[in-house]
Amino acid sequence: MLTRRIIPCLDVKDGRVVKGVNFLNLRDAGDPVELGARYSDSGADELVFLDITATIRSRKTIVELVRKVAENVFIPFTVGGGIRTVEQMDELLRSGAEKVSVNTAAVANPDLIAEAARRFGNQCVVLAIDARRSKDRPGHWQVCVKAGSEPTDIDVVEWAARGEELGAGEILLTSMDADGTQAGYDNALNKAVTDAVNIPVIASGGAGTLEHLYDAIVEGGADAVLMASITHFENYTITQIKQYLRDRGIPMNL
């Protein structure tokens, strides 16, 4: 049986790991290479690195960073942030990333997903979706792009299903409403998306307690849970998280 995955997320800005609340008010959380190696050694199932600056200058930095991270990380890791072309994906994969995530560029050009899937295989392509509860349509969420700064008219559940059709191998689903609040995942969102697609969904945004992780898996149906604040600042170790979930009947690689 496949275990559920515990995935620390490292938001990288100017070469440092940072963590904000609702995508704002960033605080420093350490060196990405060091933090990555620490997570790899301490039993994390996977890592996600998001370049949240995603400028032309930061692109070179992130490739170099991926190279350094890959030397000490022997678990899979995904890299995302500002990726626009399959050539950029190829560079990141060749530098040691296992998967790449696309967000804004895929919304602008959905064929990017299909092109990447044909070239690298579906399992390499993660569709990252930043979701915000719709004010006009209760029970719906809208896709936001450009690091969450720009809402679109696209419905999150429909976009996730379309992403699967195009060849995405996984959905990284971030609730902007819950992100960094440590008040729990948006499990209505998670459930709506996991019910609509047949590819793995990584729930992201809002983890504050161990129970939140359990709820995202059981209520939200998530295959994996992403977290930042609760592990970066060492509220919980990966082992504590896994022991708790295993004791509550969730299959874990422990």
Add this chain to the structure above:
Amino acid sequence: MITVIDYSVGNVKSVCNALEHIGCEAKLSCAPKDIEGAWGIVLPGVAAFGYAVSALGSLAGLVRDVALAGKPLLGICVGYQMLFEESCEYGLHKGLGLISGRVVPIPPGRVIPHMGWNLVSLPEDMDLFAGLGAAKHFYFAHSFCADVADAGAKIAYADYGFELTAAVQKANIYGTQFHPEKSGPAGLTVLQNFYDICKRKAQ
């Protein structure tokens, strides 16, 4: 020295990093002399099958020849799938045909890709798993799987609601559907075992 075949696609660096981490000299190359001169060959795999096969191009014949001549060969993920006769990922493509069998989609009715850590039952007589005990978790990321039809192949399975082929061994030819280079300490042990096999063979 182990040559990791560089077929210009996907994450080939991670395999080199992991081999170097266990003290193995690894060379990323697609030069025929490096394939002929190596103690062992690794066919890494991060790509769609068709893309990987066409990127391998004329090297396919050479890899096949040295493997049939007894040089240890380890295929990983798509590199493992390429050991078989054919795959139907994005069209029908011929593989190296070193092990009888076909690469087919994972049967529907479950989350696909099969992505994450699954428990693999480790047969005692498979050299790659020496010292690892009866079962270990390994990292998988794939949508297709091998349907092995080779009576001479040893097989390790994982449970994904059906018996999923996780690894094969036929004489000096080895393959893992999972990624040993991304499977933490247990994965590094698999690579160490392959390296030991190569060293023994070379001496």
